[in-house]
Amino acid sequence: MFKNRILIIALFAGAAVILGGCGEYEKLLKSRDYQAKYDMGVKLYEEGEYAKAGTLFDQVANIYRGTTKADTVKYYQAQSYYGQRDYLMAGYYFNELSSTYASSVYLEESDFMTAYCYYKQSPRPELDQENTYKTITALQMFISRQPSSERIPECLEIITEMRNKLVEKSFISARLYYDLGYYDSAILALRNSLMEYPDTKYREELMFLILKSSYLLADKSIPSKQKERFQATVDEYLSFVGEFPDGPHTREAERMYESSNDFLEENSNESS
Numbered sequence: 001m002f003k004n005r006i007l008i009i010a011l012f013a014g015a016a017v018i019l020g021g022c023g024e025y026e027k028l029l030k031s032r033d034y035q036a037k038y039d040m041g042v043k044l045y046e047e048g049e050y051a052k053a054g055t056l057f058d059q060v061a062n063i064y065r066g067t068t069k070a071d072t073v074k075y076y077q078a079q080s081y082y083g084q085r086d087y088l089m090a091g092y093y094f095n096e097l098s099s100t101y102a103s104s105v106y107l108e109e110s111d112f113m114t115a116y117c118y119y120k121q122s123p124r125p126e127l128d129q130e131n132t133y134k135t136i137t138a139l140q141m142f143i144s145r146q147p148s149s150e151r152i153p154e155c156l157e158i159i160t161e162m163r164n165k166l167v168e169k170s171f172i173s174a175r176l177y178y179d180l181g182y183y184d185s186a187i188l189a190l191r192n193s194l195m196e197y198p199d200t201k202y203r204e205e206l207m208f209l210i211l212k213s214s215y216l217l218a219d220k221s222i223p224s225k226q227k228e229r230f231q232a233t234v235d236e237y238l239s240f241v242g243e244f245p246d247g248p249h250t251r252e253a254e255r256m257y258e259s260s261n262d263f264l265e266e267n268s269n270e271s272s
Helices: 002-030 034-046 050-060 070-083 087-100 107-121 130-145 152-180 183-196 203-219 223-243 250-266
Strands: none
Touching: 002 034, 002 050, 034 050, 034 070, 050 070, 070 087, 070 107, 087 107, 107 130, 107 152, 130 152, 152 183, 152 203, 183 203, 203 223, 203 250, 223 250
């Protein structure tokens, strides 16, 4: 019984401390004691209370503008949003810090974090890649501004990852036309992907899809266009087999080549 009373008292005491802390924070939000807000913001940030810390730094950011603490406040403001995984706002404030305080001790980290926040917002390859492009651009700017930074290897690794994502995006987008049966558009899109990324790991697949799209386009064409398009298929086969003579698509490629040749031989005496 005595132990239960001790436990209840301890629980009430803990609750009182928590409520007291909440009350203190709520009072501070309404006060004009900006130094106290700053100090509490730093304390809450170090305790991992990023949302509460961010609210306080939002309140004091303009107050400290133009002072020696201005860049520090901006840094904690940006880091508080990053801690909340709000990468859009975090990136905005890191970029603002870099743009406004060129001599800040936080400049190098802010330059990097601006790019890294874009990186955290870069979606899977199927989606719009605006933030992927922004990541690459921002990291290239970081490398230019901070050529001796210890973060350079990480930057290069992320740039490679982002470029690979763009390659995959290009492949997925080009293949979509093929999957939908728009073979004329597929040939154009697949060629563009190859031109943009000639060293892509999807090169064999892209060249095969160009060949297959060409064959299917010819097969479904009106008679007056078939001869020209089957000849294009033969040309695509020769290009494909010249680079990839042995592979998973070899047999199917040969079948399309033979079928195209058969058509051309049967119609060799007809005018195009």
